[in-house]
Amino acid sequence: MNPNKALWEKGDFTRIAETMRESGEALVQRLGITEGLKVLDLGCGDGTTALPAAKLGAQVLGVDIARNLVEAGNKRAAEQGLTNCTFQEGDASNLQQFGDRAFDLVVSIFGAIFAPKPFEVAKEMVRVTRPGGRIVMGNWIPNDPTLVAQILKISSSYTPPPPEGFVSPMTWGIESNVIERFAGAGVAAEKISFARDTFTFNFPGPPSALVDEFRKYYGPTMNAFEAAEKNGRDAELQKELEELFNTQNKSPSKDATSIPATFLRVTVAL
Numbered sequence: 001m002n003p004n005k006a007l008w009e010k011g012d013f014t015r016i017a018e019t020m021r022e023s024g025e026a027l028v029q030r031l032g033i034t035e036g037l038k039v040l041d042l043g044c045g046d047g048t049t050a051l052p053a054a055k056l057g058a059q060v061l062g063v064d065i066a067r068n069l070v071e072a073g074n075k076r077a078a079e080q081g082l083t084n085c086t087f088q089e090g091d092a093s094n095l096q097q098f099g100d101r102a103f104d105l106v107v108s109i110f111g112a113i114f115a116p117k118p119f120e121v122a123k124e125m126v127r128v129t130r131p132g133g134r135i136v137m138g139n140w141i142p143n144d145p146t147l148v149a150q151i152l153k154i155s156s157s158y159t160p161p162p163p164e165g166f167v168s169p170m171t172w173g174i175e176s177n178v179i180e181r182f183a184g185a186g187v188a189a190e191k192i193s194f195a196r197d198t199f200t201f202n203f204p205g206p207p208s209a210l211v212d213e214f215r216k217y218y219g220p221t222m223n224a225f226e227a228a229e230k231n232g233r234d235a236e237l238q239k240e241l242e243e244l245f246n247t248q249n250k251s252p253s254k255d256a257t258s259i260p261a262t263f264l265r266v267t268v269a270l
């Protein structure tokens, strides 16, 4: 089994996605979506950005490597009566099922960054976008002081080093890497713009309960806990993550969690 696929089919990412809906919707509102725009959402999960784009009238195709998330996305679209939003399985590093220039807008919010072979990912995103179209990526930033980079930093000290040749998804959060990867796809640096943006994780329970959600349902955190358990260090990992989530929580209520996380928004105008 492809380890990238196995990682995301593990657990149930929909539980984490539930905490990201407001920010997903707000981000899509800023993308200039118009009626009939052909949108590809890569690494779409269960549709945090795909569904709001369809609600704005776009023709949306969500592609994700995880079968369970594709099923969850199609179910959510059907429940919301969206006939202009469908989900299918696919790999961001090989979009051979799509012709050249097939989409007006390719969106990938914390999605394609997880595919191995980042140069292939950039090439494929460029190939399937029409001239005059756009690519918008949301990429977590390595060593950023906010939530996601810090979860990764803490988790990595409990897990064995990644296999030789592994390219961290976080490298997509470094502007020079983004420029280099799109240059490999023939895109000039002037066509790429960068902005810092924020996604807020909102959860109707205390921070420790949100840590539990990550521990039970988020593949990368599940793996970190499995590795920590082997060394009898799982309580230590739980404590470090609870401290992190508590420190970063901005909710005025002790029984709710609201944690903003900074990301790099990349726009490529083709």
Ligand SMILES: C[S@@+](CC[C@H](N)C(=O)[O-])C[C@H]1O[C@@H](n2cnc3c(N)ncnc32)[C@H](O)[C@@H]1O
Residues within 6 Å of the ligand: 004, 008, 009, 013, 017, 020, 024, 042, 043, 044, 045, 046, 047, 048, 049, 063, 064, 065, 066, 069, 090, 091, 092, 093, 108, 109, 110, 111, 112, 114, 115, 116
């Ligand atoms: C952190 S989630 C983000 C999901 C969604 N974009 C959102 O904002 O909720 C990462 C997603 O990328 C998907 N993914 C990982 N590797 C992929 C690949 N090679 N091709 C397509 N999707 C991939 C995962 O299955 C997962 O749904």
